[in-house]
Amino acid sequence: MAFEKPMQKSRLLQILIFLFIGGLFLSFTQSAHATVLWMSGAETGSISEAVTLYGTPNISTSTVRSGTYSYETNGSNTCFYSNAAYTSTTSMYTRAYMYFTALPSVSNVIIQTVAGSTGVSTLELNTDGSLTAKIGASSGTVVGTSSTTLSPNTWYRIDFKTIVSSTVGVIEVRVNDSVVITGSNLNTGTSAITAAVYGPRLTTQDIFWDDIIENDSGYVPDGKIIARQPIVGTPTYDSWTKTGTAPYWADTPANTANSATSVSGTDAQTELIGSFSTTQSGHGTETIGSGDTINDMVVTYDQKVGTGKSGSDYMRQRVGGTDTDTLVSLSTSDAYYQGPITTPTLTNLNSMEAGGNFSGTGALYTIEDLWVMVDYAPGSGAPLDHYLVTVASPQTAGVCSTGTNTVTAQDSNNNTLTGDASTVNMTYTGTGVTFYTNSSCSTSTTQYTLSSGVANIYYEVSSGVQYITITATKNLSTETGTSNSIIINLASNITPETSLKGGMQIRGGTTIK
Amino acid sequence: MNKPISTTVTIIIIAVVAILAFIFLNKKFVKQNYAVQVNGVGITKSTVNTAIAQQLEFYKSQNQQAPNISTIQESVTNALIDNALVNQYAAKHNITVSNAEVNNRYEEAVGVFNSHNNIKGASDSAFLARINQMYEIDKSEYLASLKMGILKDKVQASVGEPLTKWLQEQKKTADIKIY
CATH class of the missing domain: 2.60.120.200 (Jelly Rolls)
Known part of the structure; x- marks a missing residue:
């Protein structure tokens, strides 16, 4: 039989340091949402x-x-x-x-x-x-x-x-x-x-x-608090006794018409929560978009416990597939309780569940209603209205565009939609404009995909002297935006005579008459 | 005198030949039907051709001479690869787009269009006519494109960095075969 060697002091010290640092890290991460x-x-x-x-x-x-x-x-x-x-x-x-x-x-x-x-x-x-x-x-x-x-x-x-x-x-x-x-x-x-x-x-x-x-x-930070309540659906946990009709916890203001009550043993009940990206009846017209910033979230419960219970009641939040149970000491009459304050992502918010978890006997843990409330900072809640096409002028024919040339998604108030990732098709007025994927104008393209509401565009114009404009139109849609005029000058190594086309008369090398 | 080949050896030879034939024919089938494969998921030639046709229709509607076909093909292929990567990430992370979200975005798009064109009310007939004129697509195809757009927004939010940057990184490690 093999025996482990006694742990060396240095090894023990390493473990203690590791545990200490880990403990510090845990304490910091746990306090992150406690503010x-x-x-x-x-x-x-x-x-x-x-x-x-x-x-x-x-x-x-x-x-x-x-x-x-x-x-x-x-x-x-x-x-x-x-x-x-x-x-x-x-x-x-x-x-x-x-x-x-x-x-x-x-x-x-x-x-x-x-x-x-x-x-x-x-x-x-x-x-x-x-x-x-x-x-x-x-x-x-x-x-x-x-x-x-x-x-x-x-x-x-x-x-x-x-x-x-x-x-x-x-x-x-x-x-x-x-x-x-x-x-x-x-x-x-x-x-x-x-x-x-x-x-x-x-x-x-x-x-x-x-x-x-x-x-x-x-x-x-600045923010708005909106709420969503349960919706009909198949939750992860479904073992309580129901009263009324589903969803059982979606009355506002709270009432006892619809509810769910735990049974003895170890059981949990959750309900799916309505999406924050779409409206829900009874909760205003706001939605949270991918460009908005979620500051904090809390679940508020109207709930109670019956007499004679022996065990523990937990408020359960299921976010991103992970359950978080918070022990709560309930009154025997309906009252409002606040769960822990957390900051989930929008994706997780839109797939979350909330409810209760009971462990014990003689229990009558009843949730009458619950509300998931989110404080968020509006970023791009408004719909895409148009694109702002910003271009640097002048440019030089035969040379890859220089300066700031961007397409920006905006709402009707000209706010940048920072969550937008749309794809735009590029068109132009003028002649000989080719769009490229990069600043060296080596690979041509017809489209750009915006990141966080903005895309850099690169183009080259084969012929001067002329004015052009550039238009971005959302792919398979109608939202659009057109740049100001861009002056296209001749390259310095091209003589005016070599650029004369279609009978254009050039004076001073750059002026079309 | 040669010994007769045993039954076992015969079965093995037939099996090997069958496997090789399957691999060969499967490759041929894939090449015949798919334009691109992204991490084993195929994008059909039909899909690419449809996207090219939509682009050509767009330029026609804008009275714009279309870029050369190879540029369009490269652009739409890249866009379809992007979509495939976004779809694969979304599936892996349970990111979904509900019909309600799509309908909400649709109503917004119609509202914006009507507002820009001084159309009162929420009718979508003028909008759909314009979409059809620009791309030769119907409402269901438009809704599908909206769904993809919302998914891209969500994936961008989920990955926590600009989508194009994330896509560039993904393409470095993804198994992408262009036929």
């Missing part, structure tokens, strides 16, 4: 998605920035705060889109970070539309007042940063990505923030909120 604390676009259609603090905030379908729903806080002390998916944080960056119908009669608290019930930082909207940031509550020290003023009936992106510290605290406000108030080395106390509160607190105002994200490590 977003909470996000909501109100797309469940229920105010219960947030936590009501004061008054009676509503869900609006009339004034919406994205999706189908927004939060409406209409009153003098009507606000909601983030569903506490996190315990506390000493750094908070909130991104909220805000719309108000009228300026307040007196300065009004509109956003506040709190530690329990105590204000840590406060943002007020003044009667002239300016903003004032304060340390603590509305009676606190003023950090600054913006020179920028906000107007009624306009969506504004408000970023509100608070760093808790008795010596190096920071409070900063941005409006539409521009800093309007900033204060550093502040004494913002020592109490960690437990929530952010949105809504008018001191006087009556009607304010709408949409696409809110709270982050603990930095400002959040």
Whole structure:
């Protein structure tokens, strides 16, 4: 019988170093998605998605920035705060889109970070539309007042940063990505923030909120939150008891008409989620295109557990063929829960499933409804409208084109469609134009395929002196674009006489008369 | 006197001859029917010829003298190789295009066309007439091209780099046979 040699010290050291580095790597990768604390676009259609603090905030379908729903806080002390998916944080960056119908009669608290019930930082909207940031509550020290003023009936992106510290605290406000108030080395106390509160607190105002994200490590990029719900189909896991009709978790706002409940043992249930690249009834007209940037995703559940359960309930997300289970402690009555925040690719989003997984006995883990919410930055959501053909002029006959010569896919607002990979056919006005695949003009072509919305084009004109234009037309389609005129000059080693064609009279070597 | 050939040897000889004949005939069949093979997947000569015909029709519709046929053939062959590589990547990574996505893109394309041509409403008749005039293709062929376009967009997003750059890299290692 062979015995292994005792491990050498150097080998053991190598393994320990490897494990240490691996552990570090794992800890970094695991924390990569932990920066977003909470996000909501109100797309469940229920105010219960947030936590009501004061008054009676509503869900609006009339004034919406994205999706189908927004939060409406209409009153003098009507606000909601983030569903506490996190315990506390000493750094908070909130991104909220805000719309108000009228300026307040007196300065009004509109956003506040709190530690329990105590204000840590406060943002007020003044009667002239300016903003004032304060340390603590509305009676606190003023950090600054913006020179920028906000107007009624306009969506504004408000970023509100608070760093808790008795010596190096920071409070900063941005409006539409521009800093309007900033204060550093502040004494913002020592109490960690437990929530952010949105809504008018001191006087009556009607304010709408949409696409809110709270982050603990930095400002959040511009984005929109849209939602998709389950669709009918064959899921990977299908063992729960169903109530109603499929899809069982697609009611908005949530109700108990359709649902699915676990059975004893170890079982899981998922449902296919509607594609984000196509519209889904009840979730607005937005879609996510390949050129858009996906910032974050969360699955919000309306669910409960029965009494007498012995075991564990997990929210299950199946993305890219991989299951992720998140343990959740459920109430015995229906309530809203937020799954982990991740950042999948669009391809994986469009094939994902979500549901629950139960392990135990006596279980009645019931999911009433669920919503997959995605915060994304629009890039090329708009359809291809035309091509911009950019050309350098002049060029020289008999010489491969020089300078910047490109075809760019654009939408109707002339935004570049950065996800476009279409193929274009090339045509021209003038004579003797040949297109090539590369800058040495060695291999001719008739087509170019765009990459990230742009293609370089190369061409050579056999004869001068003339004006030409170049047109790109999408292959097997009608979208098109034509360049400005390009002057084609004679090569310096060609005498005008050798280029005279068709009776053209050339004076000064380059001018057609 | 020669020994008689055993039955076993006879069977082996017949089998070898049959295999060689199969290989020869199969190669001939492949060459006769396929213009290109990409990683073992054939692109038929008929497909290439159809693409060339569409290109010629396009130049005719634009009142443009077509480039020489070899240039067109090379361009469409390259495009078909690109499509094959995109298809193979998509199949391997479960990237699909749904009918809903295609229909959505179709409605967008019709909308853009109608907008540019001051056509009110969502009728696609003028659009289809124009497509047919430009390429001699019908709606189903147009939808197929849209599907390919969406797939290319998705593959570009999936590979995380410009599609042409990715395709160039793929072509270096792909088994591409042009007959």
